[in-house]
Amino acid sequence: NAGVTQTPKFQVLKTGQSMTLQCAQDMNHEYMSWYRQDPGMGLRLIHYSVGAGITDQGEVPNGYNVSRSTTEDFPLRLLSAAPSQTSVYFCASSPTGTGGFQPQHFGDGTRLSIL
């Protein structure tokens, strides 16, 4: 059971480039989310999805797009990378889309540097 898989693990981009961070889970979880983690800031929610076809914004959505065409996949797109987006990005999933929150399962992160 792979759990939550994030690719790539590391990436360096130039300012203005675009890219997609991949996230896949094999647990049939309804809820998926993306966080960024910066030193001294904890984890901040970027976007989340309560099920296939449904997405919504978190605390820091600007500069990022998401889609949820399948239950398994929840890619995060950087439209035009900026140095302020240098961070570690985590994808998480949990069984429940609404109501009480179940424990989140995290991937190991993507370390992204924007030059």
Next chain:
Amino acid sequence: SQQGEEDPQALSIQEGENATMNCSYKTSINNLQWYRQNSGRGLVHLILIRSNEREKHSGRLRVTLDTSKKSSSLLITASRAADTASYFCAEKRAQKLVFGQGTRLTINP
């Protein structure tokens, strides 16, 4: 929205000692969760405590919840070197899970 706060931000103790971390949160919660993050890895869920529970145990971990004070604490007993990690509390707000900034725990041999 502001995140909850953990206290202390960093804690260094000797192996075998107990470690206590505190978390204050903002809203009326359904549940509060604690996570551990080892260096370079994703977060791992430790304990979920519901709003109608006051204390919960899991092995060497004990979590307490005081809803009147909007606070929770995580106690790790008989600490080990492998407990060195960052620990986060997280509260549910609508459809979002909001994390605190974490406590960095170092266990010295």
